[in-house]
Amino acid sequence: MSDLADLEPRPLWRYFLELSRIPRGSRNEAAAMRWVAEQGRALGCAVEQDAVGNVLLRKAAARGGEGRAPVALQVHADMVCEKNEGTPHDFERDGIDVVRDGEVVRARGTTLGADDGIGVAAALAALADPELRHGPLEVLVTVDEETGLTGANAVRPGWLAAKVLLNLDSEEEGELTIGCAGGVDTVATRRVTRAAPAAGSVPLRVKVSGLRGGHSGTDIAAGRGNALRVLGQVLAALAAGGGCELASVRGGNKRNAIAREASAVLQVAPGRAAAVREEVARQEAAWRAALGAFDPGLSVAVEPGSAGPVLSPADAQAVVGLLLAGPHGVEAMSPDIPGLVQTSTNFGVFETRDDAVEANFLTRSSVDASKSALAARIAGVCALAGFETHTTGGYPGWKPEPGAPVVKLVDGVHRELFGKPMVVRAIHAGLECGLIGEKYPGLQMVSFGPTMWDAHTPDERVSIASVQNFWRLLRAVLERV
Incomplete structure (x- = not known):
C-alpha cells in the first residue's frame, strides 16, 4: 500500500x-x-x-x-x-x-x-x-x-x-x-413429484448465457434481457413440439440482480435431439433480434445433460407457465420525476430441488400502495400456476x-x-x-x-x-x- x-x-x-x-x-x-x-x-x-x-x-x-x-x-x-x-x-x-x-x-x-x-x-x-x-x-x-x-x-x-x-x-x-x-420479496414454492424418464430418452441441457444482467433497481429500465424469461419462452416452444420431459430449471443468483444465466435439463425422446437444437437456434435468433443492442451477447445453446428423474407433466407445465407469465420489468414510471421508474419487479431466482421448486421476485416502488398491489398480483399469478407464496424483507421507500x-x-x-x-x-x-x-x-x-x-x-x-x-x-x- x-x-x-x-x-x-x-x-x-x-x-x-x-x-x-x-x-x-x-x-x-x-x-x-x-x-x-x-x-x-x-x-x-x-x-x-x-x-x-x-x-x-x-x-x-x-x-x-x-x-x-x-x-x-x-x-x-x-x-x-x-x-x-x-x-x-x-x-x-x-x-x-x-x-x-x-x-x-x-x-x-x-x-x-x-x-x-x-x-x-x-x-x-x-x-x-x-x-x-x-x-x-x-x-x-x-x-x-x-x-x-x-x-x-x-x-x-x-x-x-x-x-x-x-x-x-x-x-x-x-x-x-x-x-x-421501497421493496418487498415474494417467494413462491410448489411441491413436485418425480418419475423415471421415458426409456431411451437423451438428457440435454439448454443454457441461456451472455446477458449483461445488472442491478435490479437502477438497471431495470435499461432494456436488458432476463435469462429466466428467455428460458421460459424456449421451454414453452419445445413443449409445444412434444417429446421433451423437464427434469430441472435453475437460473439467477441473487434476488436483487437481473438474471444473467439460466438452464434447464430435458430428457428428449429418441430422434428429437436435432429438432430441439433447431428450435433452440430459432429462439436464440428471435431473442437476439428483440434485445438488439441492449444485450448483444445473448447465447442460447444445447449441450449434453445429466440423466435423472423428471417432473410430472402437471408440474412441468406449471413451471414453464410461471417462467412465461411471472412479472418482470417496469410496471410504472414516476409522474413527478422524469425518467424515474416508480414501480418494478425483478424475477430474480428460480431453482428446482428434489421435491419442490422455488421462485423469487423483488418488487420495488416509491409508492407503498403500488408496491403492495404489484406483490398481490404476483401472488395471484403464482397461485394460478399452483405455487404458494409469502412475502419477506419488506422495507419502506x-x-x-x-x-x-x-x-x-x-x-x-x-x-x-x-x-x-x-x-x-x-x-x-x-x-x-x-x-x-x-x-x-x-x-x-x-x-x-x-x-x-x-x-x-x-x-x-x-x-x-x-x-x-x-x-x-x-x-x-x-x-x-
Whole structure:
C-alpha cells in the first residue's frame, strides 16, 4: 500500500486502508464494528452499540458550535464479497488487497469495498478533523446493509438526536439523492413429484448465457434481457413440439440482480435431439433480434445433460407457465420525476430441488400502495400456476422532498465550491434512509458520495479526484448545516 500513503485527504484514506485490512462481508462485521468503536473512543466520542451490532458515535460540538442542532452522518460497514475465478482470497479471513491504478483505487481480484468503506472513512475523518467547525455530530454505522438492510431496520426510535442526516452511500460525484424506492420479496414454492424418464430418452441441457444482467433497481429500465424469461419462452416452444420431459430449471443468483444465466435439463425422446437444437437456434435468433443492442451477447445453446428423474407433466407445465407469465420489468414510471421508474419487479431466482421448486421476485416502488398491489398480483399469478407464496424483507421507500432546507443547503454549497449545481435525483433502489426516516418523522435526509464504478463486482474502483471533492463538500456542509 506504499503508493497509497500520499493520497489526499490523508486521514480519510488512512481510515479506509485500515478498515480494508479487516474482513467485513455482510453478517461478518463484528471485528470491523469493534474497530469503529475503538476509533470513536480514541477521538473522544461517546460510543454506543445496539443488539444487532450498529455503532453510534457522538462527538460534542467544536468551539462556537454548541448551540447548533445535531447532525448525523450515516454509513454502513459491510461490503459485497465477490472475486474473480482463480483469485486465492478468503473473505472470512483475508483483508482486501488495495492498489492504486492511475487515477483510481481498486482491489486485486476482488471487490474493493469502497461501497461503503469510503463513507465510513469519511465519517471518521470528520470526527478526527481538528479544524472542522461542526456542531454536535453523530456517526451511525450500520451492519448488513447489502443483504437485508438489517442494521437500518433495527435502528430504534429516539436513538438519534439529529435533525439532519447525511447518508454517505452514493456513487456519483455531483449527484444528490433525495429519495429511493421501497421493496418487498415474494417467494413462491410448489411441491413436485418425480418419475423415471421415458426409456431411451437423451438428457440435454439448454443454457441461456451472455446477458449483461445488472442491478435490479437502477438497471431495470435499461432494456436488458432476463435469462429466466428467455428460458421460459424456449421451454414453452419445445413443449409445444412434444417429446421433451423437464427434469430441472435453475437460473439467477441473487434476488436483487437481473438474471444473467439460466438452464434447464430435458430428457428428449429418441430422434428429437436435432429438432430441439433447431428450435433452440430459432429462439436464440428471435431473442437476439428483440434485445438488439441492449444485450448483444445473448447465447442460447444445447449441450449434453445429466440423466435423472423428471417432473410430472402437471408440474412441468406449471413451471414453464410461471417462467412465461411471472412479472418482470417496469410496471410504472414516476409522474413527478422524469425518467424515474416508480414501480418494478425483478424475477430474480428460480431453482428446482428434489421435491419442490422455488421462485423469487423483488418488487420495488416509491409508492407503498403500488408496491403492495404489484406483490398481490404476483401472488395471484403464482397461485394460478399452483405455487404458494409469502412475502419477506419488506422495507419502506423514501419520499423525495426537493424543497427541504438541507437539499437547498447542500446544493448551494456545491455551487460555491465547484461553480455548478448538483444533479438532484431519486433512485429506483433501496437506501437505508427509507427505514431510518420511517422511525424519525421530520428528519431531513440527503445522500451523496464520490464516483465509483462497478460496485459489487471485482471491477469495483473509486476515483481519487472525486474522493477529494467529496471530502471538500462534506466538510463545507458540516460547517454550514
